[in-house]
Amino acid sequence: DAGVIQSPRHEVTEMGQEVTLRCKPISGHDYLFWYRQTMMRGLELLIYFNNNVPIDDSGMPEDRFSAKMPNASFSTLKIQPSEPRDSAVYFCASTSVSGGYGELFFGEGSRLTVL
Amino acid sequence: SQQGEEDPQALSIQEGENATMNCSYKTSINNLQWYRQNSGRGLVHLILIRSNEREKHSGRLRVTLDTSKKSSSLLITASRAADTASYFCATGPNTGTASKLTFGTGTRLQVTL
Numbered sequence: 001d002a003g004v005i006q007s008p009r010h011e012v013t014e015m016g017q018e019v020t021l022r023c024k025p026i027s028g029h030d031y032l033f034w035y036r037q038t039m040m041r042g043l044e045l046l047i048y049f050n051n052n053v054p055i056d057d058s059g060m061p062e063d064r065f066s067a068k069m070p071n072a073s074f075s076t077l078k079i080q081p082s083e084p085r086d087s088a089v090y091f092c093a094s095t096s097v098s099g100g101y102g103e104l105f106f107g108e109g110s111r112l113t114v115l
Numbered sequence: 116s117q118q119g120e121e122d123p124q125a126l127s128i129q130e131g132e133n134a135t136m137n138c139s140y141k142t143s144i145n146n147l148q149w150y151r152q153n154s155g156r157g158l159v160h161l162i163l164i165r166s167n168e169r170e171k172h173s174g175r176l177r178v179t180l181d182t183s184k185k186s187s188s189l190l191i192t193a194s195r196a197a198d199t200a201s202y203f204c205a206t207g208p209n210t211g212t213a214s215k216l217t218f219g220t221g222t223r224l225q226v227t228l
Contacts, residue, residue: 004157035218043158043203043218056215091157103148104205104216106157 006092006107014115018080021110023092024073033104034067034077035091043091049075082114119204119219127225134191136222138204139184145207147180148216149189152201161189161202194226 005024013019025032033048047057052069060067064083069075079086089111093104122137138147146165150158164171164180164187171178177190191198201223205216 033216042220045215045217048215093158103160103163104150104158106159108157 004092004094004105004107006090006110008110009108010111010113012113012115013082015083016081017114018078019082019086019112019114021077021090021092021112023075023077023107025075025092025094026096026105027073029094029096029105030072031095031097032069032075033093033095034075035093036088037091037109038088046077079112082112084114087112087114119206119217121202121204121219121222123222124220125223125225127227128194130194130196130226130228132194134194134198134224134226136189136202136224138187138189138219140187140204140206140219141185142206142208144182147178147187148205148207149176149178149187150203150205150218152203152221154200158203191224194224196226196228198224199226200224 004026007022030051034046035043036046037043044059046059047067048055049069065079067077089109091106091109093106095102095104119138119140128134144166146163148163149161151161152158162173162176162178164178166182175192180187201221203221204219207216
């Protein structure tokens, strides 16, 4: 298996622009997680899905952030409009059991820089 | 806020020495996991220990869990330069949504030749 695939790996954009991050989970995994990593706040869970349905989005910082999972093999995290404080590395992870019991498989991350 | 706090924040040792990292957490847990992150890469799962276990081994890794003290430790024996990375503990909650893993602040390990 190719593992969790994220794109783009790097994104540099200007404040106010829309940013879309993409994730392809491991085939057969029914949980998908979006995390954000910064030096100041560490790793934060933004949202997670089970069987394509959002289960908990309490970590999404603002209405500027939205996430979708239209099918089992694809998810997007969108920021509109983007702000400099959104600069971070965004990770997607998937697992085949409840994430509290099993291991998470992470992608390589999307490093976002908002100027 | 972070559920887990790792200690120390940074650790520098020489190859062949043992490295010990500690993790403290605040609420009841179902399980605790350790992950490694190499610079610029994603996190990789190392080991999981359930709340009813006290010690677990995997290769050169040994994890202990003390639920009464809400703490865990990760020991890497005979460290190698390739072990240089950040190490994170992550906790799974005891109640509610069991799928939410909360990560600690991490320990940066540097292993020098």
